[in-house]
Amino acid sequence: MLFKILTKDGFEQLVDGILESNEVIGPKRVATGANGKPIHQYLPVTSFGELDLDYETTEFPAKTYFLPYRETLSTFHFDEADWTQEIRYRIQPRAIVGLHACDINGLLKLDKVFGRDAFPSPYYLSRRRNTLVVGIDHMPCEGGFCQSVDAHVVSHGFDLFLTDLGDRYFVSIGSDRGFDLVGKVENREVSEDDTHAYLAVRRRISDAFKTHVRTQNLPTLLDLEFDSPVWKRWGDKCLSCGSCAMACPTCYCYGVNEEVSMDFTVGTKVKQLHSCNLVDFAMVAGDHNFRPSRESRLKYRYYHQHRGFAEAYDEPKCVGCNRCGRVCLAGINPPEVIADLHEEDRA
Amino acid sequence: MRYLGIEPIRPRVGVFSFTCCEGCVLQLANKEETLGPFLEAIQVVNFREISTEKGADYEIALVEGSISRDDEVERLRQIRDQAKVLVALGTCAVFGGVNRLKDVFSPQEANRIVYGDQSRETAPIRAVHEVVPVDLSIPGCPISKVELERIVQHVALDLPWQFPEYPVCVECKQRFTVCMFDKGQLCLGPLTRAGCDAPCPAGGLGCWGCRGPAADPNHAEFDALVARRGFSRAQVQDRLSFFGGFPTEGSEEKP
Numbered sequence: 001m002l003f004k005i006l007t008k009d010g011f012e013q014l015v016d017g018i019l020e021s022n023e024v025i026g027p028k029r030v031a032t033g034a035n036g037k038p039i040h041q042y043l044p045v046t047s048f049g050e051l052d053l054d055y056e057t058t059e060f061p062a063k064t065y066f067l068p069y070r071e072t073l074s075t076f077h078f079d080e081a082d083w084t085q086e087i088r089y090r091i092q093p094r095a096i097v098g099l100h101a102c103d104i105n106g107l108l109k110l111d112k113v114f115g116r117d118a119f120p121s122p123y124y125l126s127r128r129r130n131t132l133v134v135g136i137d138h139m140p141c142e143g144g145f146c147q148s149v150d151a152h153v154v155s156h157g158f159d160l161f162l163t164d165l166g167d168r169y170f171v172s173i174g175s176d177r178g179f180d181l182v183g184k185v186e187n188r189e190v191s192e193d194d195t196h197a198y199l200a201v202r203r204r205i206s207d208a209f210k211t212h213v214r215t216q217n218l219p220t221l222l223d224l225e226f227d228s229p230v231w232k233r234w235g236d237k238c239l240s241c242g243s244c245a246m247a248c249p250t251c252y253c254y255g256v257n258e259e260v261s262m263d264f265t266v267g268t269k270v271k272q273l274h275s276c277n278l279v280d281f282a283m284v285a286g287d288h289n290f291r292p293s294r295e296s297r298l299k300y301r302y303y304h305q306h307r308g309f310a311e312a313y314d315e316p317k318c319v320g321c322n323r324c325g326r327v328c329l330a331g332i333n334p335p336e337v338i339a340d341l342h343e344e345d346r347a
Numbered sequence: 348m349r350y351l352g353i354e355p356i357r358p359r360v361g362v363f364s365f366t367c368c369e370g371c372v373l374q375l376a377n378k379e380e381t382l383g384p385f386l387e388a389i390q391v392v393n394f395r396e397i398s399t400e401k402g403a404d405y406e407i408a409l410v411e412g413s414i415s416r417d418d419e420v421e422r423l424r425q426i427r428d429q430a431k432v433l434v435a436l437g438t439c440a441v442f443g444g445v446n447r448l449k450d451v452f453s454p455q456e457a458n459r460i461v462y463g464d465q466s467r468e469t470a471p472i473r474a475v476h477e478v479v480p481v482d483l484s485i486p487g488c489p490i491s492k493v494e495l496e497r498i499v500q501h502v503a504l505d506l507p508w509q510f511p512e513y514p515v516c517v518e519c520k521q522r523f524t525v526c527m528f529d530k531g532q533l534c535l536g537p538l539t540r541a542g543c544d545a546p547c548p549a550g551g552l553g554c555w556g557c558r559g560p561a562a563d564p565n566h567a568e569f570d571a572l573v574a575r576r577g578f579s580r581a582q583v584q585d586r587l588s589f590f591g592g593f594p595t596e597g598s599e600e601k602p
Binding site for chain 1: 349350351355381383384385387388496497500504506507511512513514516517520521523525526528529530531536537561562563565567568569571572
């Protein structure tokens with residue numbers, strides 16, 4: 001990894017440079033919540049000033065720019081005698097500026113699923129490879145427990161990663177194109193003072209986490225607690241609304257529907273992100289549903305996050321952003337659910 | 348137009364309105380970009396908003412509106428006798444709709460408020476299924492034309508189709524709508540069947556539940572979460588009873 005120092009003005013020039021030729025997505029303030037806190041979303045911006053880089057978290061994850069909620073997989077054109085298939089991958093370059101470490105870790109997990117498994121997804125890879133990722137350090141968000149799942153730091157998966165040193169950014173460079181971008185604006189080498197200041201900021205962030213989740217041995221604990229009353233207690237609260245999965249930066253389950261134009265000349269296969277908490281997620285032929293209860297659906301969401309994914313990829317799927325906990329109207333959140341499981345273990 | 352070598356069925360359709368605003372059948376004539384092919388896919392034999400045809404040889408009857416007079420009952424029974432398939436179209440036909448709010452008053456009182464001394468015949472509001480058997484209920488105030496197109500395709504070519512089982516929240520999330528509860532507003536989205544593409548929250552109005560309940564709605568938790576956010580029982584009951592799609596306190600039966 002290479003490191004450079006950019007002034008704040010230098011970074012603004014860098015973003016302006018990207019804006020000249022490409023779409024830029026970043027945290028924008030979209031509303032004020034009833035609790036008085038600003039609500040942010042990752043949205044396209046037309047100028048640097050629209051970015052609010054000091055945001056705490058966003059309502060929706062950045063995954064939607066890589067795994068859209070709805071995506072056309074292929075289009076079929078029919079005529080009387082024949083048909084043709086058309087597949088389009090999104091290749092227009094784009095930049096996402098201002099992702100926190102947890103969200104970049106989320107992309108790294110999606111990379112493992114869609115980029116490296118036996119059947120890499122060209123839909124995902126074309127978006128991922130053509131998206132420049134600029135991350136930024138931030139103090140822990142309220143309820144965030146990314147430290148507990150080692151997602152509060154990130155060492156790759158981005159092009160540039162900024163750490164705010166007050167009047168300047170300490171920039172970690174993660175790719176050639178990131179290096180080229182920094183070279184286009186005024187920059188300087190890292191001094192010993194910069195390194196000390198950077199490490200002090202990193203320490204301050206690490207020391208500031210208030211929410212912790214005991215993840216040690218969690219896959220085994222989940223196996224032991226398969227029949228725990230904890231699942232019914234929290235499952236009874238579940239609204240089966242799927243908001244947790246929609247807000248999750250790594251939930252990727254989906255369904256595929258076929259749609260036909262009203263004149264019956266064009267058919268499309270449309271992928272739509274789904275959620276294991278929705279009633280019909282596990283509905284199969286003959287109207288058989290092998291996850292009929294709220295309790296079983298909620299349990300298997302936790303199992304995928306902290307057990308199934310861990311077995312497949314040696315790490316939990318969860319990045320500790322607590323978006324699912326924040327979005328859940330019923331107040332179901334990983335820190336409390338997992339703490340309950342540990343309690344159950346002791347009881 | 349054949350599709351995958353199969354000739355579609357073009358069902359003969361009659362469209363009939365009862366007590367309502369006629370907004371649902373107007374939806375049939377909306378979405379101009381596909382209106383031509385839509386009207387090619389069916390044979391309209393009786394539809395007073397778009398056609399002078401007054402045919403009686405329809406196979407499918409699309410019935411909108413609730414039933415509020417004796418002559419409506421008689422007319423509806425005749426339609427039921429003729430149609431092979433009777434479809435309740437829209438929230439009024441399916442649940443009774445906003446018209447049910449009339450029943451808060453006695454027929455005499457309602458008459459006096461609306462017509463003064465020009466009293467008219469009126470009876471307690473009934474949904475279509477409360478008068479004759481219904482083969483398919485398509486809720487919505489108004490119905491979604493996109494959804495209706497899918498249903499017509501299902502009839503014409505047996506293309507797969509089903510109502511979403513899940514609640515409106517999914518569609519709000521998928522169009523990046525800020526949650527109404529985060530803004531401090533009441534919303535029935537967590538209880539209500541999706542399929543509308545959540546236009547009301549996107550426009551800043553919490554869901555009023557026109558499509559009725561999603562599969563297995565969690566009323567107990569919903570009651571708890573709205574109470575935690577400071578909404579009164581009366582506010583919530585008022586909202587739940589608005590379209591008649593949800594069981595409410597004091598209601599005798601589930602719709």
